Amino acid sequence: MTTLLSGLHRLTLWFCAALAVAIIGALSVQIVSRYVFNAPVHMTDDIAEISLIWMTFLGAALVYREGGHIGLDLLDTLTRPALRRWLRIVLHLLVVAVLAYVITQVRQLYPLMSRLEFGTVPKGPLTSKFVLILLPFGIGAGMTILFALEAVWTELRGAPAEADT
Amino acid sequence: MTTAIFLALFFGLLILGLPVAYTMLVTSAVYILLAGLPEIQLTLRASGGIESFSLLAIPMFLLAGNLMNGMGVTERIFAFAGVLVRHITGGLGHVNVVASILFAGMSGSAVADAGGLGSVEIRAMEQAGYSRRFSAAVTAASATMGPIIPPSITLVVYGFLAEESVGRLFLGGALPGLLSGFALMVIIYLLVVTGRETAPRLPRASFAEVVTAFWRALPALMAPVILLGGILAGVFTPTEASVVVVLYILVIGSISMGFDRRQIAEALLGTVRTSAATLFIIAVSAVFGWIISIQRLPLEMVGLMQDLFVSKAAAIALIIVILLIVGMFMEVLAALVLLVPTLLAIASSFDIDTVHLGVTVVVTMMIGTITPPVGLVLYTVMTVADIRMGELTRSLAPFYLAMIAVALLVAFVPQITLFLPDLLMPTAQ
Amino acid sequence: DVKWTFGGINPPGAPVTQASKRFAELVTERTEGRVQVDFYEGSQLGSGPAQIEAMAVGAQEGYISSGSNASNLVTEFGVVDIPFVFEDQDHFLAFMESDLAAGLQQRLRDEFNVRILATNWFRLPRVFLTKESCVESPEDIAGKRARSPNLPMFVAGWEAIGTVPVTIAYGETYMALSQGVADMAESAGEQVFSSKFYEVLPYVTDAQMMYPQNSVYVAESAFQQLSDEDKAIVTQAAEDAGDYFVSLVEEQTAPNRATMEAEGVTFCEMSAETRAAFAAKVADSVPAFEEEGLLPEGWWDQIQAMK
Numbered sequence: 001m002t003t004l005l006s007g008l009h010r011l012t013l014w015f016c017a018a019l020a021v022a023i024i025g026a027l028s029v030q031i032v033s034r035y036v037f038n039a040p041v042h043m044t045d046d047i048a049e050i051s052l053i054w055m056t057f058l059g060a061a062l063v064y065r066e067g068g069h070i071g072l073d074l075l076d077t078l079t080r081p082a083l084r085r086w087l088r089i090v091l092h093l094l095v096v097a098v099l100a101y102v103i104t105q106v107r108q109l110y111p112l113m114s115r116l117e118f119g120t121v122p123k124g125p126l127t128s129k130f131v132l133i134l135l136p137f138g139i140g141a142g143m144t145i146l147f148a149l150e151a152v153w154t155e156l157r158g159a160p161a162e163a164d165t
Numbered sequence: 166m167t168t169a170i171f172l173a174l175f176f177g178l179l180i181l182g183l184p185v186a187y188t189m190l191v192t193s194a195v196y197i198l199l200a201g202l203p204e205i206q207l208t209l210r211a212s213g214g215i216e217s218f219s220l221l222a223i224p225m226f227l228l229a230g231n232l233m234n235g236m237g238v239t240e241r242i243f244a245f246a247g248v249l250v251r252h253i254t255g256g257l258g259h260v261n262v263v264a265s266i267l268f269a270g271m272s273g274s275a276v277a278d279a280g281g282l283g284s285v286e287i288r289a290m291e292q293a294g295y296s297r298r299f300s301a302a303v304t305a306a307s308a309t310m311g312p313i314i315p316p317s318i319t320l321v322v323y324g325f326l327a328e329e330s331v332g333r334l335f336l337g338g339a340l341p342g343l344l345s346g347f348a349l350m351v352i353i354y355l356l357v358v359t360g361r362e363t364a365p366r367l368p369r370a371s372f373a374e375v376v377t378a379f380w381r382a383l384p385a386l387m388a389p390v391i392l393l394g395g396i397l398a399g400v401f402t403p404t405e406a407s408v409v410v411v412l413y414i415l416v417i418g419s420i421s422m423g424f425d426r427r428q429i430a431e432a433l434l435g436t437v438r439t440s441a442a443t444l445f446i447i448a449v450s451a452v453f454g455w456i457i458s459i460q461r462l463p464l465e466m467v468g469l470m471q472d473l474f475v476s477k478a479a480a481i482a483l484i485i486v487i488l489l490i491v492g493m494f495m496e497v498l499a500a501l502v503l504l505v506p507t508l509l510a511i512a513s514s515f516d517i518d519t520v521h522l523g524v525t526v527v528v529t530m531m532i533g534t535i536t537p538p539v540g541l542v543l544y545t546v547m548t549v550a551d552i553r554m555g556e557l558t559r560s561l562a563p564f565y566l567a568m569i570a571v572a573l574l575v576a577f578v579p580q581i582t583l584f585l586p587d588l589l590m591p592t593a594q
Numbered sequence: 595d596v597k598w599t600f601g602g603i604n605p606p607g608a609p610v611t612q613a614s615k616r617f618a619e620l621v622t623e624r625t626e627g628r629v630q631v632d633f634y635e636g637s638q639l640g641s642g643p644a645q646i647e648a649m650a651v652g653a654q655e656g657y658i659s660s661g662s663n664a665s666n667l668v669t670e671f672g673v674v675d676i677p678f679v680f681e682d683q684d685h686f687l688a689f690m691e692s693d694l695a696a697g698l699q700q701r702l703r704d705e706f707n708v709r710i711l712a713t714n715w716f717r718l719p720r721v722f723l724t725k726e727s728c729v730e731s732p733e734d735i736a737g738k739r740a741r742s743p744n745l746p747m748f749v750a751g752w753e754a755i756g757t758v759p760v761t762i763a764y765g766e767t768y769m770a771l772s773q774g775v776a777d778m779a780e781s782a783g784e785q786v787f788s789s790k791f792y793e794v795l796p797y798v799t800d801a802q803m804m805y806p807q808n809s810v811y812v813a814e815s816a817f818q819q820l821s822d823e824d825k826a827i828v829t830q831a832a833e834d835a836g837d838y839f840v841s842l843v844e845e846q847t848a849p850n851r852a853t854m855e856a857e858g859v860t861f862c863e864m865s866a867e868t869r870a871a872f873a874a875k876v877a878d879s880v881p882a883f884e885e886e887g888l889l890p891e892g893w894w895d896q897i898q899a900m901k
């Protein structure tokens with residue numbers, strides 16, 4: 001299971017890197033098309049924004065698995081190890097709960113958002129606002145749930161959490 | 166009652182160690198359910214929270230910083246800066262501040278400074294033997310000059326809200342921005358002189374050393390020139406400028422150091438992690454901001470205090486206090502939208518100039534960006550420097566005092582703000 | 595008693611904000627508190643599209659802003675953003691009262707839960723803002739880089755009249771204009787002053803490029819919960835607030851213009867011939883609009899027949 005999740009982790013990381021490259025590419029095309037050819041391409045701003053959104057929500061899931069999200073760490077030095085472990089488990093489960101709630105809402109928004117368009121991007125079933133903006137939020141939430149459950153499982157088995165990339 | 170639960174839950178979860186982004190998400194969800202607000206807003210607002218073109222500058226300036234590190238460009242810049250000021254007490258601390266002043270002149274975003282330039286500065290200061298917490302503190306404090314010194318996205322938004330001349334606002338920000346830079350350098354000098362911080366010092370560089378370092382750093386030193394030139398000549402917008410920096414660094418890095426695929430890939434992956442962590446907080450804070458708006462929390466607070474005003478000085482002091490408190494809990498632009506209407510009303514009843522008010526607001530609100538619990542610059546520096554919040558905020562303490570002093574000076578001496586606009590862009594009346 | 599949450603996106607001092615607050619007062623007053631409208635100004639509840647989406651899922655009761663914002667849900671509302679499609683204000687009004695417009699409102703209600711309560715919040719026609727001289731013919735702006743919002747219809751419209759549209763977010767526009775990323779812009783007449791674009795582009799040509807108005811949107815699910823009496827009261831209040839909006843805009847126009855003229859801004863009219871020349875260029879692009887799905891086939895002729 002952990003191997004599988006590590007594979008997912010690695011794959012998503014490279015996908016996010018590709019999105020960062022897409023941002024660079026899109027904005028470069030915008031500058032060059034405007035100043036070298038005086039014929040700006042309009043989709044580039046949208047492509048860059050969409051790439052940013054996907055990169056953020058998928059990337060946030062990866063950062064969750066790596067324990068890299070910003071937070072306070074006051075209790076690390078204060079409490080007993082066993083108590084800290086249970087605290088960590090509770091917090092992971094809290095994240096699972098709130099993200100599961102988010103996923104139900106993403107589904108609720110499908111009927112509306114799947115009918116809406118985004119900026120100057122060509123129309124199509126794969127370019128609805130649902131696919132471009134809500135889906136990454138939902139997928140990121142789903143991946144984070146998996147990673148949180150993995151972390152709970154690791155805590156319960158008593159092994160230190162694996163931190164590979 | 167629900168407000169009390171809101172605050173208790175937020176701080177409770179934060180102290181227990183839940184990351185900021187998830188603390189905001191959980192607190193928002195619980196509050197929405199308790200207060201009977203429309204539930205779907207949680208996902209609707211958070212998913213749309215980063216739908217903004219100007220945020221693209223965050224990953225790009227982060228990548229620029231990572232690439233400069235990975236491709237050896239940073240070392241050359243700091244070698245050059247070193248030969249210039251390494252003999253002055255506080256050495257690279259001052260360089261850090263001056264670099265941010267130059268950076269602020271081409272960027273309107275403090276997060277871009279902290280994330281891009283900041284990673285360069287912290288790495289170089291650490292390599293030079295400065296403590297990580299001091300390096301991070303100077304970086305965080307100096308990054309706040311970004312939106313004070315023109316150009317400034319924040320002042321453009323204020324100008325829109327207050328229907329005030331953006332040109333006058335930009336000119337108004339110049340002197341207060343330089344004043345904060347000066348104040349930070351004074352603090353650095355005092356900290357080092359009193360022995361609270363150590364700033365490794367080297368003997369003054371020889372002329373030959375200076376020339377060599379200058380020559381090696383020249384391609385990098387040209388970056389701001391190309392950037393500023395490009396922006397001023399209208400070749401690209403400030404957001405697009407961030408991409409140009411990335412491309413330029415790729416080119417000069419490859420020429421001088423060779424096209425190292427591994428280093429570039431590592432810079433890219435590091436950028437993905439840092440920007441995702443930062444942007445995820447911004448996305449989630451949109452829900453948070455919506456809740457605070459819909460409950461009219463800051464306005465209630467201001468309304469209560471409005472009854473206490475007796476004099477102009479008291480009014481200004483209260484405005485500063487409100488801005489400091491709200492700035493701690495909210496992102497700057499969201500807070501502007503909430504507070505500016507009330508502040509304008511107060512300002513007009515006490516005969517406070519709107520340009521003066523705008524610059525005072527921005528100078529004061531910037532302090533909140535480097536304080537917990539909600540401080541984007543603080544979080545960015547924490548991520549970039551890999552440092553804990555407690556350690557960083559303790560090192561920032563003297564800088565908070567300096568910045569509050571500058572805010573008070575700017576608030577009570579309108580001439581600091583209004584000198585340049587009145588000189589160069591006088592109004593009709 | 596019901597409590598409605600209404601939002602806007604304009605700053606506090608703007609006429610549309612003041613009129614929105616008047617609407618909220620009128621509703622509360624005339625329904626004797628049975629309907630209370632809470633109005634949130636300045637994008638406190640999110641961007642325009644975000645607020646309209648919230649209404650569509652019943653998470654917000656109302657929104658007051660640009661009439662063409664409805665195109666976020668029903669694309670065809672964007673036809674009012676076609677430059678020079680209307681010969682004059684009367685032609686625009688004829689369209690707003692036509693079956694075409696009624697059909698769009700119906701779709702907005704049935705498919706997206708959004709009702710339009712009033713469309714009579716008329717703004718001042720859109721003007722051209724240029725750097726060196728006023729616009730006297732299409733040639734004057736041929737090949738000029740024009741600032742455009744990131745809306746397909748705006749982009750296509752700028753292209754149709756011979757400019758090179760550059761999409762720039764509203765917040766970045768002032769800086770982009772002052773740095774020359776774009777050479778020209780357009781603005782609703784009453785917003786020239788508050789946007790400050792005139793500081794960079796001091797020539798204002800009354801091109802009447804479009805006839806913008808604001809609409810009062812309300813969530814249909816919320817509206818249907820009211821008694822018939824309250825429905826009528828709320829609708830009337832939206833229209834009365836619209837009249838108030840128009841009077842506010844009129845009140846501010848002359849002093850704002852005087853201030854700008856004192857700062858060296860030049861205001862020019864545009865002749866009927868020049869407008870006709872622009873309209874002819876746009877007419878040539880109709881097949882392209884239809885191909886891109888911006889304009890339903892046959893609509894151009896139907897709209898032109900309403901003159």
Ligand code: NA
Pocket residue numbers: 261262264265282286303304307308
């Ligand atoms: Na700095």
Ligand code: NA
Pocket residue numbers: 492493494495532533534535536537538539540541
């Ligand atoms: Na803060």
